[in-house]
Amino acid sequence: MSEAELIFTALAELSTRQIAETEEATGMDENKTAALAGGSIAKNARKDLEAKTGKKVITSDNYLPPSKNKRIKKDDGDTE
Template identity: 45%
Template sequence: MTKAWSGLSVKEYKKHKDLKKENLRDNMTNLELVLNMLAEATTTEISKEKKPKTFAQNKTIAKQGGTIAGNTRKEIEEKTGKKVVSKISAKKLLDIKNKKLK
């Protein structure tokens, strides 16, 4: 599902943000979180309607939910001219904040 909306697998996403053992979700920007939640909520709703019975069916539905969020991400990027998937992590945000305070 993450790959479908962000274009990156969880492993690739963590590498993109320079995370080791840190939680990816804790290091997402607000927009990244919202799109991740959209993918999850959409997948849940599709799953409730389709009632998948197999792992393969569940995987297909997860990809569908992620794709809907991915299309939203692409539209946001088109309208803003900025990438949604950011390299910014919680640690980097703290570093920036601390520099501003000095």
């Protein structure tokens, strides 16, 4: 995930939560409606940015650096 993808994901989550709170959404159907609206806000913002920059926001990259492989001890004391 790129930095921009993380930001747009956060925008979708924030928008969804605020819409659900404003509409006092309860239950799956009402929260689904809020989620679709919140996702739409982030989608439109993403598309606007892509149109202005000519660059895609969605990537196959991983935003976090690769972690060092850590060995996990098995219950029997062996390591993997």
